Amino acid sequence: MMKSLKIAVAGLGTVGAGLVKLLADNAGIIAARSGRAIEVAAVSARDRSKDRGVAIPDSVVWYEDAAVMAAEADVDVVVEVIGGSDGIAKQVVETALARGLSVVTANKALLAHHGTQLAKLAEDKGAALAFEAAVAGGIPIIKALKEGLAGNSIAQVTGILNGTCNYILTTMRETGRDFADVLAEAQALGYAEADPSFDIDGVDAAHKLCILTSLAFATPVDFQSMHVEGIRHISAVDIEFAEKLGYRIKLLGIARKTELGVEQRVHPCMVPVRAPIARVDGVFNAVVAEGDFVGRSIYEGRGAGAGPTASAVAADLVDIARGCRTPTFGVPVAALSPLPAAPMTARQGAYYMRLMVLDRPGVLADVSAALRDEQVSVEQMIQPGRAPGETVPMVMTLHDTTEAAMERAVARIGTLAAVVEPPRIIRIENL
Ligand SMILES: NC(=O)C1=CN([C@@H]2O[C@H](COP(=O)(O)OP(=O)(O)OC[C@H]3O[C@@H](n4cnc5c(N)ncnc54)[C@H](O)[C@@H]3O)[C@@H](O)[C@H]2O)C=CC1
Ligand SMILES: N[C@@H](CC=O)C(=O)O
Numbered sequence: 001m002m003k004s005l006k007i008a009v010a011g012l013g014t015v016g017a018g019l020v021k022l023l024a025d026n027a028g029i030i031a032a033r034s035g036r037a038i039e040v041a042a043v044s045a046r047d048r049s050k051d052r053g054v055a056i057p058d059s060v061v062w063y064e065d066a067a068v069m070a071a072e073a074d075v076d077v078v079v080e081v082i083g084g085s086d087g088i089a090k091q092v093v094e095t096a097l098a099r100g101l102s103v104v105t106a107n108k109a110l111l112a113h114h115g116t117q118l119a120k121l122a123e124d125k126g127a128a129l130a131f132e133a134a135v136a137g138g139i140p141i142i143k144a145l146k147e148g149l150a151g152n153s154i155a156q157v158t159g160i161l162n163g164t165c166n167y168i169l170t171t172m173r174e175t176g177r178d179f180a181d182v183l184a185e186a187q188a189l190g191y192a193e194a195d196p197s198f199d200i201d202g203v204d205a206a207h208k209l210c211i212l213t214s215l216a217f218a219t220p221v222d223f224q225s226m227h228v229e230g231i232r233h234i235s236a237v238d239i240e241f242a243e244k245l246g247y248r249i250k251l252l253g254i255a256r257k258t259e260l261g262v263e264q265r266v267h268p269c270m271v272p273v274r275a276p277i278a279r280v281d282g283v284f285n286a287v288v289a290e291g292d293f294v295g296r297s298i299y300e301g302r303g304a305g306a307g308p309t310a311s312a313v314a315a316d317l318v319d320i321a322r323g324c325r326t327p328t329f330g331v332p333v334a335a336l337s338p339l340p341a342a343p344m345t346a347r348q349g350a351y352y353m354r355l356m357v358l359d360r361p362g363v364l365a366d367v368s369a370a371l372r373d374e375q376v377s378v379e380q381m382i383q384p385g386r387a388p389g390e391t392v393p394m395v396m397t398l399h400d401t402t403e404a405a406m407e408r409a410v411a412r413i414g415t416l417a418a419v420v421e422p423p424r425i426i427r428i429e430n431l
């Protein structure tokens with residue numbers, strides 16, 4: 001057998017500790033598949049004395065400073081599982097690549113912001129920069145887009161890309177539990193980012209979508225052009241109305257080529273309950289890719305947590321151990337070509353709108369007039385019960401229109417005296 005592939009692991013949190021455990025538990029099968037053993041030779045974490053539930057052999061060299069480890073450790077690969085788009089994580093990755101060491105990272109924030117420049121550095125140094133764990137956790141979606149679908153022109157990639165949000169939305173729907181309480185549970189399970197606002201405000205899903213867009217359309221990563229909304233405003237009331245109307249609420253990332261350029265958007269969506277993606281629940285993620293020859297293909301699996309993420313990091317390590325190399329974003333960096341960003345106002349589709357209104361005559365007429373003036377037509381309306389003079393929900397679904405028309409109608413509706421809260425809009429996606 002060839003000499004072992006020596007790795008240094010920067011960060012021993014959920015993912016780092018999960019990786020050390022996986023490499024120990026599955027050492028035999030991994031060595032057989034790689035043609036060589038994969039050996040953890042160095043680690044760096046902030047607290048050496050912390051019990052992480054995994055044994056770190058005495059032979060492993062500990063570094064106080066992860067950047068020093070990246071600069072000096074006698075290894076072939078540096079695994080970066082610290083996190084953060086800048087600071088120490090970026091320093092570790094740049095330092096390792098500059099030495100010509102291959103890097104495996106789970107850090108989607110880093111890639112969404114600096115992916116193109118890091119890919120260039122890797123390419124110049126003949127090193128691999130691999131990141132299967134960075135998107136949709138254990139689902140091998142990076143490999144699917146780079147290799148399995150390499151013969152296709154991709155028109156669209158859509159997905160549930162954040163395990164924490166999907167866990168929250170599913171648990172709220174199934175149990176009626178409170179948002180904050182379920183978020184705390186997702187954090188305890190190791191699903192959430194160090195700063196969970198990245199999850200619930202859609203930023204983490206946007207980081208992942210940005211990477212998928214680059215792979216699917218051979219464009220440089222372009223995080224600044226994305227439209228990003230999270231799930232903070234999704235209430236139990238909306239979840240209940242969605243059920244009544246035959247939809248499920250999911251936080252989706254959608255990347256699509258249009259005549260105006262590339263749409264990249266992350267926001268809560270209502271999807272028909274019969275759509276396969278509507279039934280992807282809990283920490284599971286799913287990605288739907290549409291290729292010109294393959295048609296639609298769907299990938300599903302756990303999107304967060306120690307095991308699934310470690311599984312993806314290990315897959316990248318096995319590829320490197322085997323000597324398999326693919327360009328970081330599917331094509332050489334020089335072949336990545338920017339595409340214009342399609343404006344969000346051009347989005348075409350149906351909408352759900354929930355208003356909280358004072359139950360008094362004339363409200364519906366005023367709301368309808370605002371919609372009519374923007375040529376937005378109502379498909380369904382629900383106003384449960386009667387409570388004269390009190391605040392009640394008024395829910396509508398609206399036929400296909402443009403985002404621009406909806407924005408104007410909603411702005412006007414929001415100014416009506418009887419509308420007592422900002423209108424809540426959820427886009428309907430017929431997947
Ligand atoms: N937890 C998950 O399910 C997933 C996480 N990821 C990504 O993996 C990365 C790591 O995530 P987690 O393991 O969940 O985070 P974590 O917070 O559990 O672990 C991060 C580790 O880095 C260590 N660290 C921080 N600063 C350091 C420094 N200066 N030097 C050395 N170590 C340092 C911390 O002590 C901690 O052990 C992040 O980029 C995250 O976005 C990706 C997919 C799934
Ligand atoms: N916080 C992320 C972790 C995986 O990327 C998520 O919840 O999906």
Ligand code: NA
Pocket residue numbers: 132133134135136137138139140141142312
């Ligand atoms: Na993945």
